[in-house]
Amino acid sequence: MKKSNIITLVFIVFGLQFSLSQVKEGTIGSEVVNIVKPYTPTISDAFKVKETPVLQDEEKEKKEVIQYRIFSFPVASTFMPSKGKAAAVDPPKKEKLFDNYATLGFGNYGTANAELFLTKSISNSSYWGAMLRHLSSQGGIKDLVLDDKYANTSLDATYGVRERNLSWNLDLGLKNQMYNWYGLPNYSLFNDTFIQDIDSKQTYNTVALGGKLILNNGFFKEASTQFKHFSDAFGSSENRFYIKPNFEVTLKNRKINTDFVFDYVGGNFERSLAQLNSKYDYSILNIGLKPSILYQKEDLSMQIGMGVFYSNHTLVQQNENNIFIYPNIKASYKLVGDILVAYAGAEGNLQQNSYADFVEENPFVSPTLLIAPTNTKYDIYAGLKGKLANAVAFNARVSYLNQDDKALFLNNRFLVTSTNTESYAYGNSFRVVYDNVKTMRLFGELKAEFSKNISFGIDGTFSTFSTATQTQAWNLPQLKLGSSLTIDFNENWYAGAHVFYVGQRKDLISVQGDAAVFPPIFSDQTITLSGYFDINAHVGYKYNSRLSAYLKGNNLANQQYDRWANFPVQGIQVLLGVNYKFDF
Numbered sequence: 001m002k003k004s005n006i007i008t009l010v011f012i013v014f015g016l017q018f019s020l021s022q023v024k025e026g027t028i029g030s031e032v033v034n035i036v037k038p039y040t041p042t043i044s045d046a047f048k049v050k051e052t053p054v055l056q057d058e059e060k061e062k063k064e065v066i067q068y069r070i071f072s073f074p075v076a077s078t079f080m081p082s083k084g085k086a087a088a089v090d091p092p093k094k095e096k097l098f099d100n101y102a103t104l105g106f107g108n109y110g111t112a113n114a115e116l117f118l119t120k121s122i123s124n125s126s127y128w129g130a131m132l133r134h135l136s137s138q139g140g141i142k143d144l145v146l147d148d149k150y151a152n153t154s155l156d157a158t159y160g161v162r163e164r165n166l167s168w169n170l171d172l173g174l175k176n177q178m179y180n181w182y183g184l185p186n187y188s189l190f191n192d193t194f195i196q197d198i199d200s201k202q203t204y205n206t207v208a209l210g211g212k213l214i215l216n217n218g219f220f221k222e223a224s225t226q227f228k229h230f231s232d233a234f235g236s237s238e239n240r241f242y243i244k245p246n247f248e249v250t251l252k253n254r255k256i257n258t259d260f261v262f263d264y265v266g267g268n269f270e271r272s273l274a275q276l277n278s279k280y281d282y283s284i285l286n287i288g289l290k291p292s293i294l295y296q297k298e299d300l301s302m303q304i305g306m307g308v309f310y311s312n313h314t315l316v317q318q319n320e321n322n323i324f325i326y327p328n329i330k331a332s333y334k335l336v337g338d339i340l341v342a343y344a345g346a347e348g349n350l351q352q353n354s355y356a357d358f359v360e361e362n363p364f365v366s367p368t369l370l371i372a373p374t375n376t377k378y379d380i381y382a383g384l385k386g387k388l389a390n391a392v393a394f395n396a397r398v399s400y401l402n403q404d405d406k407a408l409f410l411n412n413r414f415l416v417t418s419t420n421t422e423s424y425a426y427g428n429s430f431r432v433v434y435d436n437v438k439t440m441r442l443f444g445e446l447k448a449e450f451s452k453n454i455s456f457g458i459d460g461t462f463s464t465f466s467t468a469t470q471t472q473a474w475n476l477p478q479l480k481l482g483s484s485l486t487i488d489f490n491e492n493w494y495a496g497a498h499v500f501y502v503g504q505r506k507d508l509i510s511v512q513g514d515a516a517v518f519p520p521i522f523s524d525q526t527i528t529l530s531g532y533f534d535i536n537a538h539v540g541y542k543y544n545s546r547l548s549a550y551l552k553g554n555n556l557a558n559q560q561y562d563r564w565a566n567f568p569v570q571g572i573q574v575l576l577g578v579n580y581k582f583d584f
Contacts, residue, residue, distance in 0.1 A: 096545045098581035105550070105577020109570050110138025110149070113577060120584075130157045141182070141570055142560065145190075146200045146428075148182040150363075165216045171226075173208035179363045181428045183566035185414065188515040190426070200423045202367075203233045204359055221246045230267075230356040234422070236367040238267030238355045254293055261288035261309075263352045265371070273368040273412055273425065282371045285312040286350050292328055299334035309350040311373060324350055327378055336386070344382040350375060353407055358432060362409050364564060366429035374434075375404040383443075391449040399441045406437040408474040411565045413510040414522060427510055428566065436468040453488035472506040472526065475564070479503035479531070497537040505529045507565040532561035540579075548579045 103115040112134065119129035136151035153176045160169030180200040184190060210226030223245035231237040242263040249256050266283035292305025307326035312319070326348025333342050351374040358365050383397030414427035445459035461480045465473035482500040489495070506526060513521040535557050540550035554573040562568050 098546065098583050100583060101579060101581045103577060103579045105552070105575045107552075107573055107575035109140050109573060110136075111573065111575055112136050113575060125163050126159075126161045128157070128159045130155070137570070139180075139182075141568055144182050144568075145195050146182040146184050146198060147180045149178075149180060151178045152176075167214040168212065170211045171209070173206065173210075175204075175206040175208075177204040177206075177359075177363065178202070179204075181364055181424045183364065183428045183564065185427045185509070185512075185566055187414070187427075187512050187520065189512075189520055198423050198426070200428070201233070202363075202424070204356075204363075205231050206356065219247050219249045221248050228356065230354070230359075232367055234367040235270035236267065236355065238265065240265040240352075240354055240356070242352075254295065256291065256293050257303075257305075258292075259288075259290040261286065261290070263287075265352060265354045267355060267371070269367055269369065271368060271422070273366060273415075273431065280316045281314075282316075283312075283314045284352065284371065284373055286310070286352055286373060288350060290326075290328055301332050303328070303330040305329070307348060307350075311350060313372060315370065315372070324348075324375060326350075326376075338386065340384065340386040342382075342384055346378055346380045348376050348378045358407070362430055362564065364428075364430055364567060365409070366412055366424040366431060369432050370434075371432075372405050372407075372434055374406050377402040377404065388446075391451075393447045395443075395445045397443045399439075399443070401437075401439040401441070403439070404436045405434040407432050407434060408437075408470065408476070409564070410474045411507050411509045413508075413524065430564065433470065433474070435470045435473075437473055438466040440464045455486050456484070458483040472508075475505045475507055475529075477503040477505050477531070492542045493540070494542070495537070495539040497535070499533075499535050501531060501533045503531040509565055527565065529562050529565060532559055532563075533557055534559070534561075546581045549577070550579065551576050 099119050101115075101117050103113070105111075105113040107113075114132075114134045116132040117130070119127065121127045132155050134151075134153045136153075137149055139148035139150070141148050155174045157172045158169050161167065179202050181202065182200055184195070184198070184200075206228065208226060208228040210224070210228075212222065212224045214222045223243065225243040226241070228240045229237070230240070240263075242261070244262075245260050247258045247260070263286045264284070266281070268279060268281045270279050272278040272280070286309055288307055288309040290305060290307040292303050295302045295304065305328035307324075307328050309324045309326070311322045311324065313322075314320075327346040329347070330345040331343065334340075335342055353371055353373055355369060355371060358369060379399060379401045381397055381399035383395065385393070385395040387393050409430045410433050412424070412427060412429045412431050415425070441461060441463045443459070443461045445457065447455075447457045449455050459482050463476070463478055465476055465478075467473055480500070480502055482498070484496070484498045486496040487494065506528060508524055508526055510522040511525040513523065534555055536552075536554045537556060538550055538552040540548055542548040552573075552575040554575075555569065556572060558572045560568045560571055
């Protein structure tokens with residue numbers, strides 16, 4: 001076909017198409033569309049490729065190693081950051097501490113109280129110290145016929161060395177005590193002429209030399225020792241020497257602790273209660289070994305051991321040898337961390353008794369005692385301790401003790417037929433008797449630190465006693481309560497109080513019959529000593545860091561109770577004093 005014909009044909013077709021489109025456009029009409037149901041679109045299922053493509057590249061593309069170079073150059077800047085400043089806090093003023101002090105006070109009943117404490121560092125590791133104490137009263141208890149004044153004076157000195165692995169000190173103690181057996185019974189036999197001839201004074205003297213050694217390396221840990229000489233104005237004397245070393249070794253992560261005891265006491269009394277010139281000697285040697293092993297795992301701590309003691313007791317040329325074995329078991333378990341801890345144990349011990357110890361507990365004993373050790377077969381106990389709050393701690397405990405030869409104080413009966421006319425032989429002194437005593441005891445205490453300036457404590461003990469030969473557990477109270485409070489009001493004023501109650505006690509005294517009968521007839525009678533309540537308080541003012549003044553009050557309830565049978569105490573006692581701190 002020719003080229004001209006093809007072009008002509010194209011134009012003809014194009015023209016016909018344009019004409020048809022014009023016709024259709026001009027003939028478009030309206031039409032009604034009825035929808036039978038709404039449109040519901042659907043999505044077609046997608047088909048996943050289940051084959052994993054395989055790369056057929058024979059060579060892996062290697063990463064190109066790129067090396068960076070940093071071109072550092074200084075930039076001029078005028079920006080200067082401001083320095084931070086700490087917020088201003090006013091530090092509390094530190095109170096200057098002094099190493100030495102002196103106290104002097106005076107009160108009613110002719111009371112005088114003095115203390116002097118001195119200490120000085122000789123070098124970085126050595127030091128010395130001394131303490132002088134004096135407390136006396138001129139007496140004046142109402143309705144007494146004998147002198148009731150007393151005086152206690154003591155001097156203690158020490159020299160010690162503290163080094164990294166070694167510490168030791170030497171101690172020297174001197175003491176003089178003066179008391180009066182003023183508890184004279186109201187007998188018709190004791191008329192004014194008779195009483196004037198009674199010199200109720202008794203004095204005690206003590207000289208002690210001892211020391212302590214502590215090592216921080218090795219199996220030998222520490223040791224303490226002391227020699228004490230004790231005597232009185234009636235020719236009685238006593239010597240006591242003990243040494244108590246402690247050893248500790250570790251085997252298979254277990255600590256094995258061993259306590260060794262060598263305790264000797266010996267002395268003599270120039271007379272007995274019934275007659276003069278009846279001198280007798282006594283000596284007691286106790287040697288003991290107490291090994292134990294410590295087991296600790298998580299919240300459980302347990303110490304398991306035993307004690308073995310040998311005792312040699314000589315009294316009035318009679319010799320006795322015994323061997324004692326005691327339990328030594330302690331355990332504690334943290335139920336709730338340190339908030340609640342349960343503990344229990346079973347322990348025993350051979351307690352060394354001495355004339356000096358008895359005088360310390362009851363200064364009105366007669367110089368006619370029998371000295372023997374106390375065998376505590378076992379002390380079984382269990383309790384709970386912990387915290388009721390962050391500042392409140394508690395401890396509750398129940399225990400059962402079984403003791404042989406427990407020492408009990410008993411009033412010395414007046415013997416009309418006695419040849420002893422010393423000032424303690426008229427029913428105004430005490431002796432020591434021994435008995436096998438079983439004790440059930442409940443104990444509880446609560447301590448609170450309400451703040452840095454206020455602390456409070458309260459405790460109580462309830463005991464029941466069972467005796468073997470004596471009819472009563474003489475002079476042992478069933479109930480004892482105590483409470484204390486200390487307050488620092490501000491930097492200058494402070495105060496404190498101590499309140500305690502001691503329940504009823506039993507004693508055995510001689511009671512005179514018909515006063516018209518001569519010679520008088522006496523009989524034994526068990527009496528009940530009333531319980532007593534005592535309030536003690538003090539308040540002080542700090543004038544400056546060196547000087548302060550204080551006011552003390554004792555027995556503020558003004559109860560003239562009997563601490564011992566026929567021995568009433570002083571009423572309200574007030575003491576005013578000053579305290580001065582210094583360095584030299």
